[in-house]
Amino acid sequence: MSTPETPTIDTSDLPDYAPIPRSAIGPALNEQGYYVGRVERNLYWITDGTYQSAFLTTSDGVVLLDAPPTIGNNIQRAVDEIAAANGVDNTVNYLIYSHHHADHVGAASLFNKNVTRIGHEETRRLLLRDDDPARPPNEETFQDCRKLEIGGERIDLAWHGANHSPDNIIIHLPDHDTLMLIDIVNPGWAPVYVANLTEDIPGYIEAPANALAYAWKHFIGGHLGRLGTRDDVTLHQQYMSDISESSRKAIDTVDPTRYFVKYGDNMWAAVKGYLDEVTAVAAAPVIEKYTGVLAAADVFTESTTFWVMESIRLDLGYGSQVHP
Helix, strand or coil: CCCCCCCCCCCCCCCCCCCHHHHEEEEECCCCCCCEEEEEEEEEEEEECCEEEEEEEEEEEEEEECCCCCCHHHHHHHHHHHHHCCCCCCCCEECCCCCCCHHHHHHHCCCCCCCCCEEHHHHHHHHHHHHHCCCCCCCCECCCCEEEECCEEEEEEEECCCCCCCCEEEEEEEHEEEEEEECCCCCCCCCCCCHCCCCCCCHHHHHHHHCCCCCCCCCCCEECCCCCCCHHHHHHHHHHHHHHHHHHHHHHHHHCCHHHHCCCHHHHHHHHHHHHHHHHHHHHHHHHHCCCCCCCCHHHHHHHHHHHHHHHHCCCCCCCCCCC
């Protein structure tokens, strides 16, 4: 009896990238496609290798921190696994939203309507605006900070201003030596497109310092396969600082004249040529420095550099000249 042959998929036209450092790789997933592990005591984290969630088991049920749709129903499976092993309640009674984006809370509707949903006041406003049934708006809100005590466990929520999104918050669990801050630092990895698709670059660059001002040992960044450390956050700070410094140098040194000579009335072609060159010149030394240090530094540094360079020009006014 013959077996069907596996079709050959041609990848010869796709680019090659630098190998991923082993330090960037997280634990192996189980057959259902997730990993769940203890952070500290009764705090656990879940990953599917790309996204992360976390939960606390308490005397008042489970407190869930984010509900990424890529993990989806595996969130409850992970909770069930831990609850069965420890003989504790597996009912999710509280759901804390880090921010409103669907990739981190798009499985929120899997949990029943009696769940208490907590998040920033801007998160509620944005979820009401988006009107997505997969993301029921949080009923409970706060403005700057809120201290929770649920089932004897302390959770501190704080908003330090816009960063990745207008509503992205810090979730600090001081009794578990853990801080959760989503879509800022990807431990072991470079940020993806335009600094993790960030809306506010000055706030994004400031966010790691805000995080480091808290006492913690374990970092939950929301993406990829492993937990982070304070060293990961510091490394990310240095990476972003190098991008900023290199961008300023490129703004100072790249001459746009030839693009405007070449493209004449096609102003957008000239602007594109100039900004692409500024970006490439700024990104090149950063890519060289961090390839092999941060996974995918060679993949996404140019994209992040473009967004940082544009923020330096537009938010900070660097290189801006007033016509005489």
